[in-house]
Amino acid sequence: MPAASPGGRLLLAAVLLTALNLRGAIAAVGPVLDDVRAALGLSAAAAGLLTTLPVLCFALLAPASAAVGRRVGAGAAVLGSLVLLAVAQGLRVLDGAPVLLAGTFLTGAAMTVGNVLLPAVVKAGFGRRAGTVTGLYTAALVAGAAAGAAFTAPLAAVLGWRGALAAEGVLAVVAAVVWAAAARHADAAAPVPAARSARARPLWRSPVAWAVTAVQALHSTLYFSLTAWLPTLLAARAGTDAATGSVAASVYQVLGIAGSLLVPAVLARRPGQAGLALGVAALWVVPVAGLLAAPGVWPAWAVVGGLAQGAGIALAVTLVVLRAADADAAARLSGMSQLVGYGVGALGPVVVGALSEATGGWTAPLLLLLAVGLGLAAAGVVAARPVRVG
Structure with a gap:
């Protein structure tokens, strides 16, 4: 080792x-x-x-x-x-x-x-x-x-x-x-490695590379959106004050550490990644659905959301490492997934905020994030295929 x-x-x-x-x-x-x-x-x-x-x-x-x-x-x-x-x-x-x-x-x-x-x-x-x-x-x-x-x-x-x-x-x-x-x-x-421009093009045509990129993009959208709006969302739907919203945001961030350790622990027991990808997507879907259906139970949703955001970033990076054929491919796949993933993720808080303002509430933004979570599940299953890219 x-x-x-x-x-x-x-x-x-x-x-x-x-x-x-x-x-x-x-x-x-x-x-x-x-x-x-x-x-x-x-x-x-x-x-x-x-x-x-x-x-x-x-x-x-x-x-x-x-x-x-x-x-x-x-x-x-x-x-x-x-x-x-x-x-x-x-x-x-x-x-x-x-x-x-x-x-x-x-x-x-x-x-x-x-x-x-x-x-x-x-x-x-x-x-x-x-x-x-x-x-x-x-x-x-x-x-x-x-x-x-x-x-x-x-x-x-x-x-x-x-x-x-x-x-x-x-x-x-x-x-x-x-x-x-x-x-x-x-x-x-x-x-x-020597520069190989001819190899760069097939990476952008690979369905698995795009699935890995989609995992990064969808996870980033969920993470940055809740990071930006969780205290405001809780105030509107659960009636919390500013101090309570700050505590919820802190719990959400700190528990990401535990969530990020879930991925290697699961991989050590079950090397297949499809079930892991579905599990991470479920961790995102549960708190978003919970904030829709039962916002009063927000402490539970903050805890599960914290686990989701840590597990999600660990999954996104792990898929880059596992799907790349070599170190050069890992660097290029990492660059591709982050170019698209963080670009989409940076728009998440803007779109969620605009949708909340346009509809006068948080139901529509949460439904949008719920759809993003379901999309994460689909992308994760494709990204988990045992295919090497690059």
């Missing part, structure tokens, strides 16, 4: 530390957003960009990230992205809205490189344990987001909002130091 060797253990530590950095800086913004707006005089639209802009980077910069990995090697590319991420955390707290937005864009760009290239490193570096390692690093990814959401407000009380946001760069520096030591193992595991 690769992780049993010193190089394998070092690479595993580097992968997990990198994953901790791939969402935390985004999740850290919410708890101090009012302070940021007051200090910099941001409009509501500009404030919205602080969380939307990184997600758009995930989509638009995914193909470029795969190309960078092929050109300079996965190890060097991820190391460079961690250095850029650390610099961006310092940049975005300098004075002025333009600098804040520039730092936010660089944050999203740096995270995109890790999003795209870590599946390729895991695919090549951990062999038959790739599915388990994928589950561990998606758990770390979710844990990083939960920590960013949980600890930013207490840090801001001591350091101010600038210090709290800049503190996110410390973890990026730690990850960069470990990754610098592990980079040669990453490049040995996932060597740089």
